[in-house]
Amino acid sequence: MKITLLYILLMLSFVSFGQKKYKTVKKKINLIHKEVYQIEKKSKLKEGFYYYIDTSKNDTLISGNYKDDKKVGLWKYYGRGKFPYLEYDFSTNKLISNRYRITKDSTYIKKDDKYILDKVDSPQIHIGFKNQAEYDLAKSLTIPKSVIKNGTPTVFIYSFVIxxxxxxxxxxxxxxxxxxxxxxxxKTIKELDYNWVPALKDGEAVDSKSFLIIDFSNGQNLSKNDRTKAYLWQVKMVYYGIITKSQSF
Structure with missing residues (x-):
């Protein structure tokens, strides 16, 4: 009996010694967003659950899991409402569901040494909650003094390749x-270090080009955002004599 009890205690000690210990981290990203995730105490690597939360509404915008600091399994990204806006499986690198309004469209894809507008199976998209990239752009961009001095609506255009x-x-x-x-x-565009799903043409992934239009206005002749183009991103910056900032997606 004593030998059996000793054996059980030794086994329990062995199991306890081999178990990893975890810690929950709550990290503030900005005024309204925070991350809540689990790390392994010894390695400090992300291990287990992950949540990205809108604290102003107490809504979960992203949920998923990490293994050895890498995203694994099904991740869910939200917009408005309780249903995922987008789902992506990082274990198989496959887009599972997509509620983007554009699922099939034309986009600029590389042919020879040029990018031409062509029909695709699906356009390039970023893996994130709804409007995440546009939100991150708007909060990082400012209005240059040259635009204020000029005093007339000004448009800056940048392009980038996925x-x-x-x-x-x-x-x-x-x-x-x-x-x-x-x-x-x-520098701000470079910081859009999300996971991206490349454009597909005839079932094959292809290089594609997107355009970022930053529209600076003094409050007059405000243009409307065109949300029908997968390759077109727009951020509006409005000023009224002094530098202020607003965003519209």
């Missing part, structure tokens, strides 16, 4: 009046 491997690259200035601002804008 490679067939799902990487953001080749950021270029297409239209601008301020070289210093271009440096800041390019």
């Amino acid at each position: 490679s067939k491997d799902g990487n953001l690259k080749n950021i270029k200035v297409e239209q601008s009046i301020d070289k210093e601002y271009d440096k800041k804008a390019i």
Whole structure:
């Protein structure tokens, strides 16, 4: 009896010693967003659940799991409402469901050395909650002094490529009046380090090009955002004599 009890205690000690210990981390991202996730105490690597939360509404915007600091399994991304806006399986690298309004459309894809507008099976999209990229752009961008001094509506245009491997690259200035601002804008675009689903043409992933239009206005002649184009992103910046900022998606 004593030998059996000793054996059980030894086994329990062995199991306890081999178990990993975890810690829950709550990290504030900005004024309204925070991350809640689990890490393994010893390695400090993300291990287990992950949530990205809108604290102003107490809504979960992203949910998923990590294994050895890598996203695994099904991740869910939300917009408004309780149903996922987008679902992606990181274990198989497959888009499971997509409630984007654009599922099949034309986009700019690479043919030879040029990008041409062509029909695709599905356009390039970023893996994130609804309007996440546009939100991150708007909160990071400012209004340059040259635009205020000019005093008339001004449009800056930048382009970037989403490679067939799902990487953001080749950021270029297409239209601008301020070289210093271009440096800041390019840095902001580089920080859109999300997972991307490349455009598909005839079942194959292809390089595609997207355009970011930053529309600076003094409150007059406000244009409407065109949400029908998969390759077109728009951020509106409005000023009224002094520098202020607003966003519209």
